[in-house]
Structures are given as structure tokens and as C-alpha cells.
Amino acid sequence: MPKTVLVINSGSSSIKYQLVDPDIGHAMASGLVERIGEDVGHLHHRYSLREVDLNQPIADHAQALRLVLDLFDEVGPHLDEANIVAVGHRIVQGGRYFSGPALIDDRVRGLIKELSTLAPLHNPPALKGIEVAQDLLPDIPQVAVFDTAFFQDLPAQAALYALDREIAEKYSIRRYGAHGTSHQYVSKRVAEILGGKDLKQIVLHLGNGASASAIDGPHAMDTSMGLTPLEGLVMGTRTGDIDPAVVFHLQRVAGMSVDEVDVLMNRRSGLRGLAGDNDMRAVREMFRSGDHNVRQRAREALDVYINRLVKYIGAYTAEMGGVDVITFTAGIGENDIDLRREVCQRLQFFGVVLDEDANNQRPRDPITISARGSSVRVMVVPTNEELAIAKQALTLV
Ligand code: ADP
Numbered sequence: 338m339p340k341t342v343l344v345i346n347s348g349s350s351s352i353k354y355q356l357v358d359p360d361i362g363h364a365m366a367s368g369l370v371e372r373i374g375e376d377v378g379h380l381h382h383r384y385s386l387r388e389v390d391l392n393q394p395i396a397d398h399a400q401a402l403r404l405v406l407d408l409f410d411e412v413g414p415h416l417d418e419a420n421i422v423a424v425g426h427r428i429v430q431g432g433r434y435f436s437g438p439a440l441i442d443d444r445v446r447g448l449i450k451e452l453s454t455l456a457p458l459h460n461p462p463a464l465k466g467i468e469v470a471q472d473l474l475p476d477i478p479q480v481a482v483f484d485t486a487f488f489q490d491l492p493a494q495a496a497l498y499a500l501d502r503e504i505a506e507k508y509s510i511r512r513y514g515a516h517g518t519s520h521q522y523v524s525k526r527v528a529e530i531l532g533g534k535d536l537k538q539i540v541l542h543l544g545n546g547a548s549a550s551a552i553d554g555p556h557a558m559d560t561s562m563g564l565t566p567l568e569g570l571v572m573g574t575r576t577g578d579i580d581p582a583v584v585f586h587l588q589r590v591a592g593m594s595v596d597e598v599d600v601l602m603n604r605r606s607g608l609r610g611l612a613g614d615n616d617m618r619a620v621r622e623m624f625r626s627g628d629h630n631v632r633q634r635a636r637e638a639l640d641v642y643i644n645r646l647v648k649y650i651g652a653y654t655a656e657m658g659g660v661d662v663i664t665f666t667a668g669i670g671e672n673d674i675d676l677r678r679e680v681c682q683r684l685q686f687f688g689v690v691l692d693e694d695a696n697n698q699r700p701r702d703p704i705t706i707s708a709r710g711s712s713v714r715v716m717v718v719p720t721n722e723e724l725a726i727a728k729q730a731l732t733l734v
Pocket residue numbers: 543544545546573615616617618619621667668669672673674
């Protein structure tokens with residue numbers, strides 16, 4: 338049995354997991370526990386050709402993980418045969434402490450807890466996942482892999498907000514970025530494929546959350562997410578960039594509380610706010626609707642989404658003094674053929690030429706979608722955050 342890493346991504350009411358063989362990049366088993374703490378929870382486990390679904394109350398993360406480990410034994414692969422050499426935990430916020438993966442001990446757990454003020458929705462459930470995994474798999478080293486680590490060394494010009502320095506330092510306010518594991522993985526893949534060490538790259542990670550990054554050689558130069566994953570691109574339910582005075586206005590004029598504005602901007606905005614649905618496939622469907630109003634809202638949502646992307650591509654090109662490769666990744670980037678075409682059309686002025694046939698794919702492996710003679714290469718590179726976490730975890734055990 339090859340060495341494997343159990344990758345765990347704990348959300349507030351969910352746990353996603355994969356058993357990964359880092360050498361071949363293959364998920365041997367995977368699954369998802371949802372609706373933890375609700376009346377009826379759901380667990381889906383897949384191993385080889387076998388898939389199992391359970392619907393039952395799942396009280397907390399400890400019970401969830403215990404059920405998962407039971408399923409490994411019942412459905413496979415058996416845990417004592419799986420040769421798990423590490424458990425890799427995805428952690429959203431590593432603050433200024435972590436620029437790479439860390440073997441989890443009391444100190445690391447303490448720091449993740451301390452950083453919960455910066456990621457209140459993400460770090461506490463991740464910590465719970467760590468505690469439960471340590472309890473249930475006490476002999477296996479646990480590694481934390483941070484979403485912010487790749488952006489830890491952003492140059493000051495990108496990391497600092499133009500905010501009163503004392504206040505910013507006192508409250509650890511800076512741009513930390515997020516999705517770093519994906520941006521690092523994808524940009525490395527591009528460099529491997531093109532055989533270039535000094536490429537200027539723009540990576541567009543477009544999933545439910547979305548972020549762009551500017552990467553020069555191996556170094557991240559800028560990224561669109563900030564103190565939290567709210568800044569930057571338009572997302573499924575998040576505003577992305579917005580005038581911060583909107584917050585004061587909503588509090589003073591609309592009488593909304595801080596928490597209400599938080600929910601509005603994080604959960605009820607973005608594609609959902611503009612078109613009525615957070616899922617890009619649904620927005621595309623609305624755009625084909627016979628109802629003029631529905632169609633118009635969907636078109637406006639798409640236009641705002643695309644315009645923001647183009648704005649960031651232009652900004653990052655100027656920041657880096659050029660760009661060699663623009664790469665699309667994640668659910669929308671890998672699958673939305675129209676979106677890639679629309680973005681590339683807007684970039685024609687600086688010589689981007691799309692190869693329509695190449696773009697008409699939803700690839701499983703990296704592809705180039707720009708035509709020969711295009712001033713900038715455009716690629717689609719499927720991201721694989723679990724594999725990236727597994728590989729990083731393996732470097733420490
Ligand atoms: P997450 O951030 O949850 O990991 P994903 O990377 O899975 O998100 O991306 C989810 C997004 O990808 C959704 O908006 C979904 O509509 C979109 N998506 C998936 N397939 C397609 C498709 N064929 N066309 C357009 N969008 C798609």
C-alpha cells in the first residue's frame with residue numbers, strides 16, 4: 338500500500354475529506370459530512386466504485402469523524418491497511434505566524450485559536466476538526482496547511498492598507514489573502530508545464546469564493562482577498578470590493594447592525610445579490626430565460642462579475658510590468674466556457690487571441706486555450722487543493 342494522507346477540511350457544519358496518494362495525485366477515497374448539528378445530517382462516502390449515503394442526526398464534529406472512520410472500515414479502505422502517514426488540515430487563517438505548513442502541537446493549536454478573531458467562521462471549526470482527529474488518530478502526525486501561507490510574504494505595497502499604522506498594527510490589520518494553496522499549486526503546475534522559472538502569472542481561482550493573484554516567478558506579488566475573503570472579485574454570495582462607506586451608510590441610514598451588514602455582504606450579495614442565485618450555472622440558466630427581467634438581472638450580474646475580473650487582470654499586468662500567462666481554475670474557471678471567452682474578448686486590445694476549439698472544453702488536465710500568436714498564453718489548470726495539502730503535509734513527516 339502506498340503512503341497516503343487523510344486531508345480534512347472542516348467547516349462550521351460540514352467536514353470534507355479525501356484519502357490522497359500524494360505520489361500519483363489520486364484520491365483513493367473521499368466524502369462529505371453535511372448538516373452537522375441539524376435535525377438530520379448527511380454523510381456521503383466514496384471508495385473505488387462503492388458509494389454510501391447515510392442520513393441520520395450527527396450531533397457534532399466528533400461524531401461526524403467517528404462515523405467517517407467507521408465507514409472507512411466498513412466500505413474501505415481499512416484504516417490499518419490505508420498506510421496513513423499524516424492528517425492534513427486545511428486552515429483558512431494563518432495570520433502573520435505561518436508562511437508554510439506546520440506540524441500541529443499545543444503551540445500551533447494555540448495560534449490557530451488566537452487567529453479566530455480574523456476568521457471567526459473558519460478557524461474555530463478547523464480547530465475542532467484537529468482536536469477530534471488527534472483524539473481518534475493519536476498516533477498519526479497532524480499537519481496544518483494554511484490558505485494564507487503563500488501570501489505571507491506579499492510585498493508591503495500589496496500587503497498594507499493605507500490605514501493609520503498604529504491601529505493597523507494593534508489589530509493585525511493587513512491583507513492576508515486566501516485560496517493560497519490553490520494559487521500556489523496552479524502557478525507551480527503552469528511553471529512545470531511551460532518549463533519557465535521567471536514567468537509573470539495571473540491566476541484566477543473562480544469557485545463559490547473567487548480570488549485573483551499576481552505571481553512573479555515563485556513569489557506572490559498581490560492577491561485580491563484581504564484581511565478576510567470578502568475583498569476583491571465578485572463571488573457567489575460575497576460583494577468583493579465595495580466602498581467601505583456603504584457599511585457606515587447601512588448602519589446610519591438603514592439602521593442595520595454590524596452583524597446584519599456582515600451577513601448581507603458575505604451571504605446575500607455577489608451573484609446571489611445581483612441575479613438571485615449564487616450558483617453560476619443557475620445564473621447562466623436565468624440568462625436564457627424567456628422573462629426579460631430575469632434575463633436582464635442575470636446579464637448585469639455577469640457583466641459586473643466579468644468587469645471586475647478584467648479590472649484585476651489589467652491592474653496586475655501593470656503591477657508586474659507585464660504578464661506571460663493568465664490561468665483559469667476552480668468550478669467556474671474550469672467549466673464556464675462562455676465566461677472564459679467573454680473575459681478573453683475584453684483582453685483582445687492587448688493581443689490576447691482565444692483558440693475557440695481549445696476553449697470549448699472542460700478539461701481534467703491542464704490545457705492552453707489561447708491561439709498561437711496570442712500575446713499572452715491563456716490556460717485552464719484544474720486545481721486540486723487536497724492534493725496540494727497532502728503534498729505539503731508529507732514534507733513535514
Ligand atoms: P467551491 O468554492 O465551493 O470549492 P467550486 O470550485 O466547486 O466552488 O465552484 C463552484 C462554482 O462553479 C459554482 O458557481 C458552479 O455553478 C460553477 N460551475 C460548475 N460547473 C459549471 C459549468 N459547467 N458552467 C458554469 N459554472 C459552473
